[in-house]
Amino acid sequence: MVSGRHALPSRWGKLYREIAKFGMVGASGFVVNLAVFNLVRTLTDWQTVRASVLATVVAIMSNYLGLRYFAYRNRDQEDRNSRRKELTLFLLFSAIGLVIENSVLYATTYGLGWDGTLATNISKFIGIGVATLFRFWSYRTWVFRTTAGGRTAESRPEPVVPHPQPALSGSWENT
Numbered sequence: 001m002v003s004g005r006h007a008l009p010s011r012w013g014k015l016y017r018e019i020a021k022f023g024m025v026g027a028s029g030f031v032v033n034l035a036v037f038n039l040v041r042t043l044t045d046w047q048t049v050r051a052s053v054l055a056t057v058v059a060i061m062s063n064y065l066g067l068r069y070f071a072y073r074n075r076d077q078e079d080r081n082s083r084r085k086e087l088t089l090f091l092l093f094s095a096i097g098l099v100i101e102n103s104v105l106y107a108t109t110y111g112l113g114w115d116g117t118l119a120t121n122i123s124k125f126i127g128i129g130v131a132t133l134f135r136f137w138s139y140r141t142w143v144f145r146t147t148a149g150g151r152t153a154e155s156r157p158e159p160v161v162p163h164p165q166p167a168l169s170g171s172w173e174n175t
Contacts, residue, residue, distance in 0.1 A: 018071070022136055025066035030128060033059035037124060041117070048109045048120050052102050060094045072144035086143055093138040100134055101127035 037055035040046055046054075064087070104127030108114045114123065 018140065019136075021071035022067070022139075025063055025071050026132055028066060029059040029063040032062045033128060034121065034124065038117075038121070041120070048115060049102055049106050052105050052120075052124060053098065056098045056101055060091075060098070063094075064090055067139065067144065072139075089143045090139065093135060093143060096138070097131035097135045101131040103127070104130065 033055045035055075036058045037052055040051040040054055041048070044051070067090075068086075101124070105120065105123045108123040109120060114120070
């Protein structure tokens, strides 16, 4: 168990590692999202927000796999029912994130009339950023929860190893 002066750095270290893993998955999802969005916009005559929704859905599927099997692989996944609940919550919060992300794009495209390639990509970037903050909070709080007892495999305490006491030197030991 971590105690005293090492407890806070250990907790921060775990949070930093979690943010880094979430960020790596998110970065790949970001690339997938923008690539699909621009590909659909280039190859079809779909409206901006429709193309964005499709791209977001593809990125959500990609992100679930990355989060489940990389970032949160040590979190609660005991049985089929808990996995189904996890997926249901993931899709629910992802749908809310989709609405947040595409609301920004909708507002700039149809509210401000910014429908050029650069403008839509900047709007999508901002929308993804805002939605990512929501997703990080909701996924770690509700979807990829810790196991019973509040621990993940990463947060289990390390066994206590006793340190040998140094032998005292002197003549009184032998008496």
